[in-house]
Amino acid sequence: xxxxxxxxxxxxxxxxxxxxxxxxxxxxxxxxxxxxxxxxxxxxxxxxxxxxxxxxxxxxxxxxxxxxxxxxxxxxxxxxxxxxxxxxxxxxxxxxxxxxxxxxxxxxxxxxxxxxxxxxxxxxxxxxxxxxxxxxxxxxxxxxxxxxxxxxxxxxxxxxxxxxxxxxxxxxxxxxxxxxxxxxxxxxxxxxxxxxxxxxxxxxxxxxxxxxxxxxxxxxxxxxxxxxxxxxxxxxxxxxxxxxxxxxxxxxxxxxxxxxxxxxxxxxxxxxxxxxxxxxxxxxxxxxxxxxxxxxxxxxxxxxxxxxxxxxxxxxxxxxxxxxxxxxxxxxxxxxxxxxxxxxxxx
Ligand code: NAD
Ligand code: IPM
Ligand code: MN
Numbered sequence: 001x002x003x004x005x006x007x008x009x010x011x012x013x014x015x016x017x018x019x020x021x022x023x024x025x026x027x028x029x030x031x032x033x034x035x036x037x038x039x040x041x042x043x044x045x046x047x048x049x050x051x052x053x054x055x056x057x058x059x060x061x062x063x064x065x066x067x068x069x070x071x072x073x074x075x076x077x078x079x080x081x082x083x084x085x086x087x088x089x090x091x092x093x094x095x096x097x098x099x100x101x102x103x104x105x106x107x108x109x110x111x112x113x114x115x116x117x118x119x120x121x122x123x124x125x126x127x128x129x130x131x132x133x134x135x136x137x138x139x140x141x142x143x144x145x146x147x148x149x150x151x152x153x154x155x156x157x158x159x160x161x162x163x164x165x166x167x168x169x170x171x172x173x174x175x176x177x178x179x180x181x182x183x184x185x186x187x188x189x190x191x192x193x194x195x196x197x198x199x200x201x202x203x204x205x206x207x208x209x210x211x212x213x214x215x216x217x218x219x220x221x222x223x224x225x226x227x228x229x230x231x232x233x234x235x236x237x238x239x240x241x242x243x244x245x246x247x248x249x250x251x252x253x254x255x256x257x258x259x260x261x262x263x264x265x266x267x268x269x270x271x272x273x274x275x276x277x278x279x280x281x282x283x284x285x286x287x288x289x290x291x292x293x294x295x296x297x298x299x300x301x302x303x304x305x306x307x308x309x310x311x312x313x314x315x316x317x318x319x320x321x322x323x324x325x326x327x328x329x330x331x332x333x334x335x336x337x338x339x340x341x342x343x344x345x346x347x
Pocket of ligand 1: 015272274277280
């Protein structure tokens with residue numbers, strides 16, 4: 001059970017430490033954790049946000065537990081040297097094309113979300129976000145127009161096979177849940193999205209039991225706060241999925257609660273909270289580690305088939321919240337370590 005642990009920047013190391021404690025507490029036979037440098041931390045140490053050694057560690061492991069990357073002191077660097085290239089590089093290099101971002105309201109937190117409790121209590125959805133394509137990985141640049149104005153440009157595209165493989169992930173996920181799939185796009189404006197929609201409709205023929213709907217992304221953003229209970233599985237592109245998942249996190253209470261799995265074909269995966277390095281609270285012991293702890297649960301489930309252990313972690317997190325142990329992000333006073341202690345105790 002070799003797992004690469006890439007803690008990264010800002011609150012990354014703080015939250016990862018607590019997730020590692022949880023994994024170690026389970027005393028899993030053969031568990032081996034191998035640390036590697038990523039992000040700004042790796043840039044300052046090795047001159048690159050994703051050093052070759054780190055990629056090698058990733059390839060030698062069966063799964064990756066990832067904290068967060070991002071360091072404003074690197075924002076002046078050329079793009080290929082910025083911390084975010086570590087996570088983008090891992091996703092691309094390792095073929096991690098399917099990003100699962102579940103959002104479910106925890107018992108006892110209904111009153112703490114930014115939605116009315118009767119609206120929030122119905123949330124149990126899964127965002128399936130494509131992770132290897134879209135405007136994220138297209139050609140991009142900065143050019144000067146003939147009249148001297150600077151112009152930034154980024155190319156958005158999806159090839160049909162890229163849409164097809166993520167559509168299958170979406171339909172399969174729906175088959176294992178409420179059999180409802182909502183494909184989110186912007187087909188009323190973007191050619192990329194029109195192809196997306198056409199291909200999703202083609203793939204739907206293989207899943208006659210799944211009820212497929214389509215929604216424009218602007219409406220989806222609105223519906224997520226109006227009536228999030230209507231969603232079962234949402235399948236969408238890289239950019240829209242990034243934005244909608246941050247929004248979904250607040251619908252259930254905090255970005256410090258949302259875990260994610262980034263999967264390749266097979267069982268290999270990278271597991272990380274959906275949040276970033278949170279420079280505003282880094283080093284203060286204030287970060288909520290639950291999203292990372294829940295990511296470790298997803299790791300056990302998806303990469304190692306350890307369903308019972310994953311469920312144990314999830315139950316311990318739910319119990320901790322139900323017992324009123326909350327970080328500042330949820331209006332509580334518990335610090336990072338204290339939350340880690342509470343989860344470990346409840347395991
Ligand atoms: P962010 O997610 O880091 O923070 C947004 C807000 O949420 C901040 O106020 C932060 O304090 C709060 N927050 C985030 N995680 C929290 C937690 N666990 N507990 C309590 N509060 C939490 O997003 P940002 O501020 O837009 O970005 C900061 C840096 O992180 C940037 O460099 C960005 O590129 C990077 N980033 C990295 C990842 C990743 O590594 N996958 C994801 C998102 C952003
Ligand atoms: C995320 C982050 C990343 C993304 C950034 C850091 C590249 O926001 O994982 O949600 O945009 O995918
Ligand atoms: Mn994001």
